[in-house]
């Protein structure tokens with residue numbers, strides 16, 4: 581199992597305070613383990629994992645027990661439909677809080693806040709690696725790219741997404757707004773250097789299993805909870821990611837290393853999420869440089885952030 585490093589040990593200009601500050605607007609409240617609302621959340625989630633986990637134990641060999649493309653598209657067509665960018669509005673009260681933890685603290689927080697602190701981490705990686713061309717695989721409605729492009733206007737950004745609803749939402753935002761909407765500028769952890777940079781992002785529709793790019797086209801390829809969805813195509817997706825980068829890969833994903841035991845393990849199993857190990861990347865020609873899980877974590881689904889270099 582790969583050793584995970586604290587944030588302070590990474591060769592990045594990034595502190596715990598930077599991460600905490602980005603997440604703070606989305607932390608409803610900090611709680612103790614006996615807090616009734618926290619306890620109710622934990623009970624509900626555990627019950628769901630037991631019931632759905634038991635069902636999957638029986639059906640895991642059948643198509644209905646596996647997370648296949650049709651199911652993913654159905655789910656994310658919903659997620660990226662409607663007013664998909666409203667959730668990033670800092671002035672809007674979040675619909676739902678869920679259990680998060682970090683540094684021994686328990687928090688009821690809005691999941692969308694994670695997009696904000698992950699952006700801080702991604703920006704620190706871009707600053708360290710200095711790529712000219714970047715690809716996000718599984719970019720959803722493009723939020724990570726919109727924020728990063730504003731911050732690094734000199735970089736050429738590409739995003740690839742499976743669902744037409746996610747892809748079209750991103751294209752609409754580009755076409756309908758000459759400058760990045762105010763609410764997204766505010767959501768960005770740092771004000772954009774160029775609020776028109778979102779218009780230059782290249783969006784593609786396709787699957788991670790077969791990327792429509794030449795070998796080594798990018799200097800940095802990244803994923804944020806996208807491999808999560810790709811357990812059924814794990815080998816192809818990792819091989820394709822490695823093929824198209826000539827420099828680095830950066831993945832914030834539920835690697836097996838951080839979900840090896842307890843409730844997270846059963847949650848990953850019941851959802852049929854990604855279960856690849858960090859050291860597995862080497863088999864695809866990606867040498868891990870560092871790995872960390874030192875940032876807020878969902879109590880039932882942990883992730884590790886891993887930077888690797890193409891070898």
Ligand SMILES: C[S@@+](CC[C@H](N)C(=O)[O-])C[C@H]1O[C@@H](n2cnc3c(N)ncnc32)[C@H](O)[C@@H]1O
Pocket residue numbers: 652653656695717718719720721723724740741742743746786787788789803804805806808809810813
């Ligand atoms: C949890 S969302 C994350 C979206 C985005 N990375 C973010 O951080 O907001 C996972 C995304 O991966 C996409 N996805 C799942 N399987 C895919 C595949 N085979 N190829 C490309 N994208 C895929 C889904 O459609 C969804 O938009």
